[in-house]
Amino acid sequence: MSRSAPKSNVALLTEGASYIQRAKKARREQVEEIKFDDEARREWLTGFSKRKKAKAEEKKARAKERDHLAHLKERREARADLRKKAAENVKSVRRAMGLEDLSDDDDEDDEDEDDLPGPSKSKAQEAEEEYSDEDQLATVTITEDFDPSSIQPQFAGYDSDEEGEGASRPQQREEEKPKAKPKVKILPPSSAKLQKLREKKKAEKKKSTSMETASERRKGREMEARRRTKKAELARGREGGGSSRGGGARGGKRGRGKGRR
Known part of the structure; x- marks a missing residue:
């Protein structure tokens, strides 16, 4: 048996390079091709309505979120206005009772104490409830003991x-004490103003609210005039016919009466 000659070190080390060269050559000579994904193509062709609905739902969700944020902002502003009005009412009541106004520092200290965690220092128990709708916000505070x-x-x-x-x-x-405003009755308007108002109302009533043009109105007036003349002629004809019939009947009676005599 013949044995193959042993490979040299150079041949052993460069053997892998020959494989790489052959693979590169095969890739270069390969013809390019396009592969279609039938599942993806079917989903894209049949998913127009689905994508449209998804976009509409997304828009609705964004609009709902915007309305919710706007509602929360309005509630915060309403609460701030109510707090401001309550503070003003407290000040006016204390002034009316002859008491000193609470300083801003005391208000700030009270707010800080309210913000601190833990049980309240006051003995009174307060229950606060809020009632709100789209237009108004009402806060009811009940103080016990x-x-x-x-x-x-x-x-x-x-x-x-x-x-x-x-x-x-x-x-x-x-x-x-704050001076009460004098209750002055509202005086009636002067005769000249009253006359102007009446004339204005009359002019507004006279204004035509129809959508007809001038030619159409003129044609309507002519047709109304023709209708009236026709009615008048018919009425005159009826009156003339009735009188002639009545005269003939009376004459006949007189003739018969003379014959009898």
Whole structure:
């Protein structure tokens, strides 16, 4: 048996390179081809309605989200306005009662205390409920365990001042109270204004609200005039016929009466 000659080191090391060269040559000589994905093509051709519905649903969801955010913004603004009005009402009531206005620092401290976590320091229990719709927002706060003794010290000093100062203190309180606006009845309008208003109303009534043109209105007037003349002629003809018939009948009766005599 003949044995093949052993390969040299160079042949062994370059043997892989020959395989790579042959693979590259095969790829270069390969003809390009296009492969169709029938499943993807079918889905694209039959999915127009589905994609359209998906886009519409996405638009609806975005519009709903925008409306929700706008509603939340309106609620926040309404709450801020209610807080502002409540603060103004408290100030006006305290001024009317002759008490000092609460400073801004105290308000800020109260807000900070409210923001802090943990149980409230006040003994009174408050229950807050909100009722809202598209146009209005109402906040109802119910305070339980009301202690009227907490208000007595404020009015005790007030009474002592009244006794000491006499009649001067009530005058000062009256000056501090906001002056009520005089109730003036609305005066009736003058005769000239009334006449102008009446003339204006009459002119508005006279204005034609029809959509007819001038020629159509003229034609309508002519047809109405013809109809009236025809009615008048018919009425005159009836009257003339009735009188002639009545005269003949009366004459016949007279003739018969003469014959009898």
